[in-house]
Amino acid sequence: NQDEDKLTEYMDELEFLAFTAGATVQKRFTQKLTQPDSKTFIGSGKAQEIKEYVKENEIGTVIFDDELSPSQLKNLEKEIEVKILDRTNLILDIFAQRAQTSYARTQVELAQYQYLLPRLTRMWTHLERQKGGIGMRGPGETEIETDRRIIRDRISLLKDKLKTIDKQMATQRNNRGKVVRAALVGYTNVGKSTLMNALSKSDVFAENKLFATLDTTVRKVVIGNLPFLLTDTVGFIRKLPTQLVESFKSTLDEVREADLLIHVVDISHESFEDHIESVNNTLMEINAHQKPMIMVFNKIDDFSYDKKDEDDLTPSTKKNISLEEWQNTWMGKSKYPTVFISALTKENFPEMKRMIYDEVMKIHISRFPYND
Template identity: 50%
Template sequence: MSDKHITLHDDAPERSILARLILPDTVVEEDPLEELHGLATTSGTEVVDELIQRRSTPDHSTYLGKGKVEELRLMVERHEADVVIFDNDLSPAQIRNLEKKTNAKVIDRTELILDIFAAGARTHESRLAVELAQLEYSLPRLKRMWTHLSRQSMGVGMRGPGEKQLEVDRRLAQKRIHDLKTELKSVELRRERQVAARSDSPTVSLVGYTNAGKSTLMNALTDAGVMAQDKLFATLDTRTRRWHLPEWGHVLLSDTVGFIRDLPHSLVASFKSTLEETRQAELLLHVADASSSQVFEQISAVYQVLEELGIEAKDTLLVLNKIDAITSPRDLNRVLDRYPNAIPVSARSRSGLKPLAQAVGEALSREFLDVEIGVAHHDGKLLSFLSATGKIESREFGNDHVIVRVRMPASAMGTVNRSALSVTPTTLEMWKQTASEEELEDSSEDSSEESVERSSDVA
């Protein structure tokens, strides 16, 4: 008889129960667990039940009140659930206490989002960013993880190798965090140089709430053929394509990770290099899902993340996508009443794309100036300011000064005028002519080279 052991694998998804505590100062959506349901589904679990509690303050030990914890335990038992997912951030102690009382795995909103990012990371850079965010989240929770950061099945009280091993694990985690930060800093500097080196075309960056349709819009505008899926966080890496604007020329259009309410701070910091395209873009296109019942909350959440990135003051056009999914004109009008300058489009049906292109061209023309600036050789501060703020096209050196031809944001000219020896406007038509000549050259090349991807894999 054979000594082989046959292992049976259960491919059924984990059964999850969703839970949320709503505090008095919380903005409550029409369906308070709709977004968490989408996150749970994206992570691969099957949602079998939901629980909501309204309470003035969280319970310090179990977050939910005692009665709701008992109700949650009965739900887990009745549905044979594997995991309870909270739409709140819990402390390590609260997670441990809830797991003991419900006999199920408990994860909070941050851990769920990190898990989704880990599953979707494809490039070396995004994997580094996710690993760093996960380790920073896990460090205060190492008591649940033990041997070398891998989860183990433990007995009652989570018996393990003892405090000594816990300290070893903590030092290993801290060293890995240091190494990841060092490597990501190197990646960030390299990315900054790559983005800053692109002086031939201005950059327009797509930002927005996850699943607002940014990738679909990018495909509609550039025929890029990038992956576009109807799920949360389908895009984690930056993709850049050339987009031709009528009566303007080529611009670079970039698409990157979508944002979400209460996006973990560690994740935003870790993805700083991936978001470099957005930080250095001349113009942001904020894409919002106009058909969502939570569109106002989603728009506000995106602005909060932009503020955290330090780019909330950048020139931005609001694009209301998915208007084809709106059944009542009243629903669209209520959004336009609050944001009258927003541009309604449908990336799927390609309606509204011409007005969008025209608005982008006008915004770029309005916000940027082509100028020749005379700078004294010893004025390194102004030269550094021009390099950091504008796109330098040429330098002509004289005996005691340098003439810098640069494309500058109009808002930065006050600083320039205070220090420059001279400021001479140049015609934007010269720049447009250069773009047109490049377009003619490109048209003679193979059509497969029309869309050039700027990969964010820096392995």
């Protein structure tokens, strides 16, 4: 049953991704196999079932939660006779829609070409078979080679372009000098931008969609006369396409080069524990897991206790849980300084600010050791 809960959560998230991309989900299908079918991922019986539904209801797209192999994608398109997207494709699509600066657009374009390249051959092989083969082989092969060469050239061009901007950004980071740098990290949609706005009194785009933030924003924040820089970073997500992890290198560099990480968690989300793990995994991947960190559990205004069964929280404390009570839960007992807030109502903001101040001050002092 726990598996089923997980499955529903995964599907909820996929539906949210689809919604962010601008689609409306009509129906969900699930399939349980001991291992994915190598040809169609879901098996041809399930593919038929989906095909019938798609036909009857004039559905335009079928979205899969996992990354499909190039041949699975082709086979499914042939069997279901409709546009097939996998999770990677969907996320790339959202990123493409949301990229605002030329840097983000370059990153997304690179990721898209990297996704496309291994899928190109199969596309052509498939067409060739349709054309009947004889006589087509020569020109076909040449065309694939030409297309591949064009894409490879484009990829190296984009990489060069990013390298140049990366250097500029690195210089900019260096020029920020000795000021302490903190980075907001966290799963997508947990409230990082909202918190950024609240702390810096700026106006960063916050929206109830996934990946509202693609470009990093850096703001100067002052708490109790202590200035530091705060960066809002792209939200992490379960199964972030590898092409994206790589091409968002500079975005992640902000995290890698930060002195302090502020890990924001949406406590009102039923899978917030998975989200924490997923973020920690990404931090590990980019080798940023040993940095000083503050855990900020956000959206306590929206927390409803029945979703979880915490044995150290009694149901009577469901509403208006005091900070002391929060600190006594397992979450409050992590090895990191931890605070429970609402970025919306600003509950417990003084405590959070004090915590950030303390951590920033520690780093500040370690840099300027005025020992008598």
